[in-house]
Amino acid sequence: MTGAITSLRTWKRPPVLLKDPRWRWTILLGSAIYLVLAISSVEVNWFRVYEGLERGWKFIQGFLSPDFNSRWRDIQAGLIESLTMTLTSTVAGVLISVPIGLGAARNLAPLPMYTICRSIITLSRSFQEIIIAILLVAMFGFGPFAGFLTLTFASIGFLSKLLAEDIEDCDSAQIEAIRATGADWWQVVNYAVQSQVMPRLIGLSLYRLDINFRESSVIGIVGAGGVGATLNTAIDRYEYDSAGAILIIIIAIVLVVEYSSSYIRRWVQ
Amino acid sequence: MITNANTQTWQFRTPKQYMLRWAGWFWLVALTVFCWNLMTEDTIWAFVADAPRQASDIGGRMLPPRWGYLNELWQPLWDTLNIATLGTLIGVIIAIPVAFLAAENTTPSRHFVRPLALLIIVTSRSINSLIWALLLVAIIGPGLLAGIVAIGLRSIGFVAKLLYEAIEEIDESQVEAVRATGASGTQVIDYAIIPQVLPAFWGISVFRWDINIRESTILGLVGAGGLGLQLQSSLSTLAWNQVTVIFLVILATVVVSEWVSAKVRQAVL
Numbered sequence: 001m002t003g004a005i006t007s008l009r010t011w012k013r014p015p016v017l018l019k020d021p022r023w024r025w026t027i028l029l030g031s032a033i034y035l036v037l038a039i040s041s042v043e044v045n046w047f048r049v050y051e052g053l054e055r056g057w058k059f060i061q062g063f064l065s066p067d068f069n070s071r072w073r074d075i076q077a078g079l080i081e082s083l084t085m086t087l088t089s090t091v092a093g094v095l096i097s098v099p100i101g102l103g104a105a106r107n108l109a110p111l112p113m114y115t116i117c118r119s120i121i122t123l124s125r126s127f128q129e130i131i132i133a134i135l136l137v138a139m140f141g142f143g144p145f146a147g148f149l150t151l152t153f154a155s156i157g158f159l160s161k162l163l164a165e166d167i168e169d170c171d172s173a174q175i176e177a178i179r180a181t182g183a184d185w186w187q188v189v190n191y192a193v194q195s196q197v198m199p200r201l202i203g204l205s206l207y208r209l210d211i212n213f214r215e216s217s218v219i220g221i222v223g224a225g226g227v228g229a230t231l232n233t234a235i236d237r238y239e240y241d242s243a244g245a246i247l248i249i250i251i252a253i254v255l256v257v258e259y260s261s262s263y264i265r266r267w268v269q
Numbered sequence: 270m271i272t273n274a275n276t277q278t279w280q281f282r283t284p285k286q287y288m289l290r291w292a293g294w295f296w297l298v299a300l301t302v303f304c305w306n307l308m309t310e311d312t313i314w315a316f317v318a319d320a321p322r323q324a325s326d327i328g329g330r331m332l333p334p335r336w337g338y339l340n341e342l343w344q345p346l347w348d349t350l351n352i353a354t355l356g357t358l359i360g361v362i363i364a365i366p367v368a369f370l371a372a373e374n375t376t377p378s379r380h381f382v383r384p385l386a387l388l389i390i391v392t393s394r395s396i397n398s399l400i401w402a403l404l405l406v407a408i409i410g411p412g413l414l415a416g417i418v419a420i421g422l423r424s425i426g427f428v429a430k431l432l433y434e435a436i437e438e439i440d441e442s443q444v445e446a447v448r449a450t451g452a453s454g455t456q457v458i459d460y461a462i463i464p465q466v467l468p469a470f471w472g473i474s475v476f477r478w479d480i481n482i483r484e485s486t487i488l489g490l491v492g493a494g495g496l497g498l499q500l501q502s503s504l505s506t507l508a509w510n511q512v513t514v515i516f517l518v519i520l521a522t523v524v525v526s527e528w529v530s531a532k533v534r535q536a537v538l
Contacts, residue, residue, distance in 0.1 A: 013460070038351040042413045052409040059408060084308035091301045126520055130399065130487045134504065139323045141316035144308050218397045221491065231400065235407050243404070247396060254395035 062240030071242040078227035081144040082216040090209045093155025101163030124157025133219040144225030206261035330509035338511045349495035353481040356420025368432035393426030398484045402493040416493035435469040471537045479530035486519045
């Protein structure tokens with residue numbers, strides 16, 4: 001009667017991750033200890049938070065009834081700076097990252113070239129836009145020019161890395177076929193690599209345009225121009241209706257850029 | 270040489286394609302030049318020309334780093350880690366229900382609830398965590414809590430977007446199989462959907478945690494605690510040799526967190 005005994009066993013769902021129970025318990029215990037330590041080290045002044053709730057409510061009201069008019073000149077100036085910075089830095093970033101991306105692709109570049117280009121990429125990717133902006137503002141003075149340089153520098157790392165990975169993923173048969181016709185390096189790049197990579201490059205550039213706009217609304221906080229400076233001032237003056245207006249404009253522009261870029265990407269690919 | 274009129278020479282593109290491309294590039298260049306002029310209208314070129322001198326000046330002040338300052342950084346570093354981790358935790362906890370409400374195959378109402386969930390995702394995603402921090406510092410006062418909530422609010426959109434895309438891509442036949450056993454709605458989610466999206470979920474969370482570590486290092490610039498607070502005070506006292514130490518600590522933290530996140534994602538995906 002073994003059948004009856006086995007049918008009494010109830011089914012227990014197997015764990016999806018971490019099959020070993022010892023690992024599971026160690027990680028669980030470790031995270032619990034960490035959480036207790038972390039939460040106990042966060043000092044919160046609940047009285048201040050309670051006081052702030054009223055201001056938070058005012059902000060939500062400001063967000064729901066935004067005031068576009070009273071600070072419109074500042075907002076407009078900030079937006080123009082942000083938008084122009086976004087476009088010029090993306091174009092400059094693409095122009096510089098194409099040669100670096102070519103140099104960082106192992107199937108096209110010799111080893112010394114590859115190492116140099118990869119180190120440029122690592123350097124550009126390891127620091128955040130804000131930190132670069134702080135340094136560049138100190139060097140070039142306040143204003144959108146420092147912001148332009150910041151965004152260009154950040155775009156180079158992003159675009160060249162992804163471009164280089166794309167070039168390395170290229171179909172090598174096509175490269176070989178073009179090379180077999182006696183084409184030199186430039187012709188190989190132009191006829192075999194470019195036609196494979198171009199749609200992706202356009203997609204990446206549009207994606208970066210999107211990111212650059214988002215970042216351009218932030219780096220103004222450290223003085224690099226753009227709508228971030230206007231927003232910072234509005235919040236500092238407790239003008240929540242103007243701040244709400246700026247945030248709504250930022251969200252709207254991000255939405256427009258995101259939708260149009262996904263539309264263009266679908267059209268290109 | 271007699272050339273046959275019927276022989277066509279091979280061309281890369283048709284004349285019409287050439288024209289279209291030429292027009293596209295022309296407008297892009299024109300727009301870029303226009304934006305460039307608009308952007309650099311107020312740029313003081315004397316400051317830009319002065320940049321190399323400024324750079325060498327700052328470089329001279331940054332080196333040698335003041336290593337003794339490192340001892341004052343351990344507490345802010347711990348705070349930064351806590352901001353990132355607790356912020357990610359809050360973000361993830363809120364993002365899970367939002368993702369289930371936003372995914373087309375699990376949302377209770379496609380016309381009412383789904384747009385609302387998508388709106389939450391867009392709002393959270395388009396506003397940078399530094400701007401969230403700026404707002405929260407004004408509302409609930411400076412300190413770690415503002416940073417944690419800022420990181421949390423920013424993470425909701427990111428995690429929810431990637432998670433709802435993962436939920437939409439699940440294998441429907443498994444859902445059907447579980448439903449055929451007579452399972453209720455919650456049981457279908459528990460037994461058919463969660464096991465399928467769990468690896469993606471851990472991958473997304475760790476990825477976001479990695480990004481949050483980067484972002485939390487600078488939140489202090491606007492008063493939200495952590496390493497950025499030290500950065501702000503060092504910058505305002507022009508103590509560039511301390512700034513170098515902070516930059517190096519940030520760089521080390523970012524490298525370590527990237528390594529951890531890469532390892533964990535390798536393990537779960």
